[in-house]
Amino acid sequence: xxxxxxxxxxxxxxxxxxxxxxxxxxxxxxxxxxxxxxxxxxxxxxxxxxxxxxxxxxxxxxxxxxxxxxxxxxxxxxxxxxxxxxxxxxxxxxxxxxxxxxxxxxxxxxxx
Numbered sequence: 001x002x003x004x005x006x007x008x009x010x011x012x013x014x015x016x017x018x019x020x021x022x023x024x025x026x027x028x029x030x031x032x033x034x035x036x037x038x039x040x041x042x043x044x045x046x047x048x049x050x051x052x053x054x055x056x057x058x059x060x061x062x063x064x065x066x067x068x069x070x071x072x073x074x075x076x077x078x079x080x081x082x083x084x085x086x087x088x089x090x091x092x093x094x095x096x097x098x099x100x101x102x103x104x105x106x107x108x109x110x111x112x
Contacts, residue, residue, distance in 0.1 A: 005055045007078075011062035011070055014038050016046060020053055038066070043073040051077060059083055 004024030010017040
């Protein structure tokens, strides 16, 4: 089967954790792992590494907007996808106002 390299990129504020695997390979996968910083020169280094490895697709996971410079650097070099991990965030809800030390009501909800 033909080699088809894919990358997974976990995007953090100041660090990228990158894993490359051959999705076209049968049997046991072998992974290459590297960490990169997020400065412009480090993003160029990431792009060069992915190019040298002949990565065809990359999927980024980010819970914040830190993925944008990574996307801009890799766009046009491989197919890109963004997976935002909404499940990692706290559920949205109503904010409770804590009671003051002398308040025995147990607190209130805003607007009540």
